[in-house]
Amino acid sequence: MTVNTAVAVLVILAAACAPAPLAKAPPPASERPGQFVPFVDHHQHLLSPAGATRANRLLPAVDLPEDLARLVQERAAHWNDPAALAPLYTDDALARMLENPGWIAGRSAVARYLGTRFAAPYHLTPVSFRRAVSSAEIAGYLTRGEGADAKPFAYFLLALERGTDGRWRIAAETPTLPGPVIEEPETAEQLISFLDEVGIRRAVVLSDGYMFDSPKDGLPGAEAKLRAVRAENDWTADQVARFPERLVAFCSFSPLEDYALAELERCAASHRFKGLKLHFGVSHVDLKNPDHVAKVRRVMEAANRLRMPIIVHVRADATYGREHAQIFLDRLVAAAPAVPITIAHLWGGEMFSEEALAVYADAVSAGDPRTRNLFFDIAEIAYAVSKSPEALPKVVSRMRQIGLRRILYGSDGPVAESATPLESWKRTQTLPLTVDELRIVASNLAPYLR
Template sequence: MKYDIHPHVISPDMDKYPLNPLGGKRSAWSSARSLTGAQLIAAMDEAGIDKAAVVQSSTTYGHDNSYVVDTVAQFPDRLTGVCSVDLLADDAVEKLQFWHERGCTGLRLFTTGSTMPTQSTWLNDPKTFPAWEYASEIGMPICIQALVVGVPMVRFLLERFPKVPILLDHFMQVDLTEGAPYAAGDPMFSLAEYPQVYLKLTPISVAAVKTGKATAESFFGKAIEKFGANRIAWGSNYPASEGSLPTLLGDAEKALSFLGDEDRSWIFGKTAAELYPSLA
């Protein structure tokens, strides 16, 4: 079984699904190409991907997860949803419960990215704690897109909410150009001591190991040594990352070809199934 924990869907119907990007500016990739739920399923079939956790495109729709949940409802045997919610809002728990009841079994917090290039500082604001407590109660994993400078905030949340699985998107976009031993990634690697921390391996990570003195074997090898393959999961970032879904999967498989079958089976499937039991 192959699972993808980071595709996006974008509807061409902007009347039914209006734009409201976080940061006030739509991402360039979502402006250039849409991807309907049916097109995603077709791409998954072509790539040999069995199931997927569809991640809300925060740089397209902000906190309105309507298209994600409509897509999940259309293909419930293949997909689950990962929603976006404003955790600083007074009704954050109610909104999270609402989207959860409509098919979202994960939450993503977008604290930096293409339309918000600096690291936001609200991540561990006390106003967010009720939503974290709710996620802890229902066992909902939370993806965090953050930079390495955000590690202290992540550590604070790990200490306060030890039952919430936390996925770090794109390996926190660590600068790998200096090569092994990847000192720039030490803050991220230090989080391996928390058993609820997972790493999400995406095309951004695959591209990074081709820069400077980095190599796939030395960097991903260190990540597996620290976290274990059972705490790393692959996500395509399709269609935000350029290329077809089969190509993106093939690139990741090539980068991890030095691993044994068991480690690869965790990264491309079994870890995702543990994080999102509804898919399994």
């Protein structure tokens, strides 16, 4: 492999998106509701060890052929020794610089550069390789720690050449920082500390079970999905049970799976769950598909019979709007008249849907009997509309049309994927509500907590 070819195969793309700034600064201290905070966070999540593994989605390490493995081991062993590193590279080797995107050329320069860049030892953990007669490529993570405790902090890609002496050498090396963002498990104890930081007394903890039977996850077969869903639901219940005076749990799963009714019955019979969380986006529920609607309706009818309150993330994709909201109201909300149903994120999730929110607000204000037990949490809505200042007055106007007594405070979680309850409450205060209106929202309790 020539150096030019080696360079051509190195494609490194690293980008990070910072959260957008809020559309409106908090009001002056004299106007802030500093004397009160929400009593309940109605929309929270934990992060189980299984959930963290799923979220991180690190590729597993692979075993290299002995000759390639020896080179990688020597490269790691001499991480801070330029003189010992130099023989591992070809005469015309290249290395990509970490600080300034650009290239270092030549064996000695490359060894000197890479041998003086890091402050502590590390391993090169390969996750992929390919080889031909005289060329090879290895991709992986730079990691620190041993075994299960090993954590990646950067990526690497090596292009190798076999010399006339039969030895493999590195023709081009590209280390890339930062590495993957690693989410750590978040327990009930940690959630309690976050709630205490702002002074929130109670929280509704929504199981992430629906993540494990999502079509996105690719688990093979219904049995594997059900095992993973049950394990996640039970882990959530176990965590919540450590703080019974402060936390309640909702179970979850895909309503499209054949085992959905059985898992709902199991959750209800355990008496460890207060209700049911459904996420149409993660579960790929299509509200314009009559078969999907029928399956979800059966689940909601069963939840109604079992007196299990329901929280629903209604938005499934970018097409979500008036027609979807009307179907949800006509076919699904109507199927569970005896239990509280909460529409998550006010209009149903993600980017602002003026059309969907109008359907719900108009139905409530018109006295539609199907909305008698309909509630709305405001988890992340201040952040969702922060890029669209023109949406703020529309959102607040619809909240007032619905009636603030139906609006439940929520922040979302886990913190690794969202914001702390304290940060979320500060964001909520940027909504153009009066102090008295914020006080009402902060004091509201879902009926199942009264």
